[in-house]
Amino acid sequence: MKRILILTAGFGEGHNTASHCLAEALREHPDVEARVVDVYLETMPRITKVLQSGYGLAINKFPFIWSAIFSLLEIPGNLEATLPLAANLREALRGIVEEFKPDVIVSTYPLYAFLLRELRKRGHAPSEVPLLTVVTDSIAINSSWFRAGSEAFIVADKETAQVLDRGGVDAGIVHVLGFPVAPRIAALQPLEPTISGPIKLLYFPSSRVAHTLAVIRELQALPGVELTIVTGRLKALHASIEASGLIDGVQIRLIGWTNQVPELLATHHLYIGKAGGAIVQEAIATSCPIVVSHVVPGQEEGNIEMIERHDVGRLAAHYPSALAASVEEVFANEGSTWKRWKKNISAISKPSSSRDIAVFILKDADSKN
Numbered sequence: 001m002k003r004i005l006i007l008t009a010g011f012g013e014g015h016n017t018a019s020h021c022l023a024e025a026l027r028e029h030p031d032v033e034a035r036v037v038d039v040y041l042e043t044m045p046r047i048t049k050v051l052q053s054g055y056g057l058a059i060n061k062f063p064f065i066w067s068a069i070f071s072l073l074e075i076p077g078n079l080e081a082t083l084p085l086a087a088n089l090r091e092a093l094r095g096i097v098e099e100f101k102p103d104v105i106v107s108t109y110p111l112y113a114f115l116l117r118e119l120r121k122r123g124h125a126p127s128e129v130p131l132l133t134v135v136t137d138s139i140a141i142n143s144s145w146f147r148a149g150s151e152a153f154i155v156a157d158k159e160t161a162q163v164l165d166r167g168g169v170d171a172g173i174v175h176v177l178g179f180p181v182a183p184r185i186a187a188l189q190p191l192e193p194t195i196s197g198p199i200k201l202l203y204f205p206s207s208r209v210a211h212t213l214a215v216i217r218e219l220q221a222l223p224g225v226e227l228t229i230v231t232g233r234l235k236a237l238h239a240s241i242e243a244s245g246l247i248d249g250v251q252i253r254l255i256g257w258t259n260q261v262p263e264l265l266a267t268h269h270l271y272i273g274k275a276g277g278a279i280v281q282e283a284i285a286t287s288c289p290i291v292v293s294h295v296v297p298g299q300e301e302g303n304i305e306m307i308e309r310h311d312v313g314r315l316a317a318h319y320p321s322a323l324a325a326s327v328e329e330v331f332a333n334e335g336s337t338w339k340r341w342k343k344n345i346s347a348i349s350k351p352s353s354s355r356d357i358a359v360f361i362l363k364d365a366d367s368k369n
Helices: 013-026 039-043 045-061 063-074 083-100 111-121 158-166 183-187 209-220 235-243 261-266 277-285 299-309 320-330 332-348 353-368
Strands: 002-008 032-038 104-107 131-134 152-155 174-176 199-203 225-230 252-255 270-274 290-294 313-315
Touching (some): 002 013, 002 083, 013 032, 013 183, 032 039, 039 045, 111 131, 152 353, 209 225, 277 332
Parallel strands (some): 104 131, 131 152, 290 313
16 A cells, blocks of 8 residues: 655645645555645644635735735745744644655645755654655746755646756756646546637636626626636625626526536636636636636736746736626637637646646655555
8 A cells, every 4th residue: 555645735725726636636546545634734723724814815905915925935045944933833744754654745835845854854754755746836936846855846837847947956856747637627528619609707706896796797798698606715705796686597607615616617618717726727627718817926927927828818807897808809700819729728738637647656656665
C-alpha cells in the first residue's frame, strides 16, 4: 500500500480543489491510500476560519490589501521571518508525517515547503520522502511557491514553467502536467463549436450586491440568452438576488452551492466571473470560453494573462454595461469570436490532468520503494 499525503489550505478555492481532485484520482488505484490534510484547520480551527473570512473580505472588497500582502510575500526573507510564529503548524505537520508515514508528500500551498524544510533541518522529517509541489497559480507566480525548494514542481502550463526557470528553479524538476481537475471531467462532452438555440451564460458573481444585480439586468437584456447564476457559499448575495424579483426560472435560474460546476461549465457557452485558479482551469478542461468580470490582484492577474495569451477569453471587468456589451460582441457575427476561443481552448484543454499527475506521483512512490 502506497501512502500519499496531500497538504492543502482553505485560502482560495484553488488549493482545496487541486488537493481533493488529485486525491480522487489517486484513489482510483487500489493499492493507494491518499490523505488530504489542512494543517491550519486541524491545528487552529477557530483562528483559521477568521483568517479565511479575512482573506475572502480582502479579495472581494479590499483587493488593494491582498495586493500589498502578495507583494510582501514576493520579497525573499519576509515569509521566512514569520516561520517562528508557525511553530505550532510545524509541529502539527511533524506529527502527521510521523503517524501517516507517507511515501510521498504533495503540497498545494506554499507554506508547507518551508515547514518541511525546517523539520528536515531538525531531523524531524525523513529526507528520503520526496516533496512534490503542485503550483495552483499560472504565470503570476509568487516566489514563495519555490523559494523553499521541492523535489519536483508540477505546473499547469509551459508559461508557468518558464517563470520558475527565471526564478532559478532547475528545469529538470519542473513538470507541465496541468492543473488537477475532477477526474470525471475527462468523461464530459463539451458543447460543440457551433451555436444553435439560446446562448447559455454561466455567471459566478462576486459578493457586491448592487454590482451583481446591475450585471444580471444587463445580461438578461441581451437577446437570445439563458443565464445561470451560481452564488456558491455567498448566502447573503443569494438571498439578495432571490429578493430582487429578477429570477424567472426560465431565462434566468439561480443556484447556490453546488458540486456540479464541471457539468455546468460543459453545458454552457461562456463562463463569466473571477479569474480564480480552480474555476479558470476547470473552464479550460471543459472547453468553456471565459470572460473575467472581477479581478483579484496578484495571482489572478497571471490567470488573465494566460487567458488572453492563449486567446480563450478576455477581461471585461468594471461597469456592468461594458461587461454586457463585451459578451454581446463575443457572439456577434454568428459567434465568430466565441468560435475562435472555443477552438483555442480545446487545443490547451487537459481534462485528464489529475490522472496524469497521479501516475507521476506514484512513479515517485515506486522509486522510493
